[in-house]
Amino acid sequence: MQQNHVYNLMKQYVQEHKALWRIKRDYIKDAKGHTEVIAFWKKFQNDKEKHVKDLGALIKKYTGKL
Secondary structure: OHHHHHHHHHHHHHHHHHHHHHHHHHHHOOOOOOOHHHHHHHHHHHHHHHHHHHHHHHHHHOOOOO
């Protein structure tokens, strides 16, 4: 069983990854023709990618896996 803080990191990792997947799969495509909105989603995508990377590094540090 994981310590609570590790569980929290893992749960947030999943949430961030799901959001990133939706941005890439749907949101940018749905904004076609709206350059300002596409730019927003791409910036948001970059932020989410960093969050996923940072969370993954912390999870690996505390579990040795990812």
